[in-house]
Amino acid sequence: MATLFDYLLIITFYFAAIGLAFFFSWGAAWVFRKLSARLQARKGPPAYQPIADIIKLFGKERFIPRLANKFLYTLSPLVALSAILILSFMIPPGTPFWPGPLAFDLIVILYFSVMFSLAFVIAGWASGSPWGKIGASREVAMILSVELPLAIALLIPSLALARVGSGFSLSITDVIAAQEGIFIWFLPNWFLFHYPLASVALFLALLTKSWMRPFGDIPEAEQEIFAGPLTEYGGPLLGIFELARLFRFYVFTALFVDLYLGGGDGLIFPLNLLVFLVKCLVIVIIMTIIHVASARYRISHAFKWFLTVCLAFAVFSLIRVLVGF
Template identity: 35%
Template structure:
């Protein structure tokens, strides 16, 4: 077998074995961390320290009756929960876990990433429409408006990152941070990108897509059983993916701080082991930040959410891009 094909297959298997269980780990972590923040116990009955609670939740969802509204569009209603999960799995294909560990190094990796990420909006929008419920439809429309609004500043923030790397390849972007991480070179772009990732992942304070109090339950009001569970699997997968993207584009990816100045040469096996551990530790930190923010900051109103995206973040992202382009042109 071609060694490149073999390594790609192995990496795909690793991604599937890592990303899918990471959602269960994130659910457990959120329950424990939120309990600590609120000074309560959290899950502590199912298994030692409640570690089997996510498995109990999955079993419960499997055993629940799968109810489909009589006037729903059955095909789209069934398809909708699968779309966000599929986009999350595809996105990981272009994220490098190490210098030698990635599925694909595309020379248009950033464009591929933005294109695939934008498909996730179809899942919640189709779910809202196909359910034939006014509450679900309102949730789906909120999702479309929110995601489109925050994809624009996210894209411009990534464009400012591309200026430093001079390439659309995500591997090249990570390698350009071997000495200076982009958070130091592009702090405003980091803030804009991070806020946009929170909004794209539908996490507090931007979880207007669900907005339980206003919309009964949002786009998934009419879903039950594992279709309902699949939406939350996708949400937590997007939290992990968002943490990976922040790590990749602004926190040096798999590079240690100022690695280019002091990191000695080493073999590919040892280098890969260190790279993966560094990358996963950074990702875990940002997953913690996602959870921390959710249980600390209250939800915005919808007009505040849209105003922030269009009147604050997008102009700031454009100004940041123009200023960095001028600086790099005259001071390469």
């Protein structure tokens, strides 16, 4: 069991990780909006825009709808924020040396990402809005469709550790450590090159988790159901939700980079962080391009894609890991 000193150290690192995640997410959110604007031949918002939006929301009036359940309506944004903050601490910034007795267990990460989505579902239902209910139902459907490919693709690197030679482990730090070195020729030893199909499945799942088209904005489809689960939210509570959603730019890209793109490639301290952030940014840019270039699909399409194509990709890779070819 950890001592008090360990706890203080971990909490320090927690705040450091939150700070890193916040500033990266701010930048990435700006890149996301600016790039999508530029791809549409627009000029796009200035760099302070993501944070100005959130500050403005905190400056608005506080309010609770009449039909809402007061407790759950107030609690769910806090839970969303809390879950995503823990996620941004649990996913190390590209380095296998991350403190504490807290296991960076991939299953725990999976559960906390579900908890993050769950907060939106409860929010949609607790707010008493018809649009919120429809959005929440869609969010549940999205959790269902994404979950299986996501879980398989998340666990494939940790299952593959045994083949790389470092022994089985569910810990994300071991996955990062296992990806150092060279695969063949000049290709680095990333799981992306070992299991490309699984990485595609994970990428699509994370794309959906971070509210990007073609599937991600089904629960909050503006043109159909206003803002989905967040329809009845406004003011500071919406600000907390927006803040929590800002962190998705860090959390879900960092997860992909750590698992399939080798994290910081085992470099020394400032360099590995830099390499890691650059990789994250590249993922954000790719996600943005896909987001801008695609239209929103129907929910049945999402089911079809995730439970056939993505699942097939993931299962194929799983068989490769288990059988070993």
